[in-house]
Amino acid sequence: MAREEGSADDIRAILGNDEAIKAYREEKLPFPDGAIIARIAWSYDASEENNKVFGRLAGKVVTSQSFVAGHPKNGVQFMVKDSGKYASTGGWGYAQFDDGKPAGEAVLKTCYPCHQAIKARDFVFTRYAP
């Protein structure tokens, strides 16, 4: 897929609390109650100043080869494992904050349908990157 500059692309970091990271490292599924996974995201911007340098050194014109984290994006998202409380959505509760304000039920209802597709890994898309 071509990456268009100014597109809606983002770059994300997925963070976990100690319970989540321990489960990741030990490759234990399902995640234990108390595990929390967070997603933060920035816009995925072509860096003109980086491209200038790399393009120069490569000896040819390169328009976009370096992309960097730009402005922070709304939609800070969390998954919280509580197999009792959230039994109806695979044991995970979902939350999203926009400008620090929690998103409403309508937004949160869109989380589980997508995560269902990855049920075999306890509904968590992100794999551990060692």
Next chain:
Amino acid sequence: MAREEGSADDIRAILGNDEAIKAYREEKLPFPDGAIIARIAWSYDASEENNKVFGRLAGKVVTSQSFVAGHPKNGVQFMVKDSGKYASTGGWGYAQFDDGKPAGEAVLKTCYPCHQAIKARDFVFTRYAP
């Protein structure tokens, strides 16, 4: 630029010690002596399992829209600020480790020529992503 699957693309995280992060947050240049910046990288891989889900939900076929951190790459790199010791290279010493072994002088000589292009920001490409 089109992102080709199986290309040499990588995804990187740039880390700093307390001195480096403090300077970043206070937007103070040059970085103080003792600042250390590290670069770690993974291969930038299209995620087939993610694309299956997102493509499905978008109601059309999408070949590659989700990329993830794959295998860790060699070339863990460091910049260490010591304006006296490394005066001849802008006050920064450069280091690289491949499979835990320090790279030789020939490799390290390639660092400064590229970083010189960003002298106005104390030779550091990476901007702070809040």
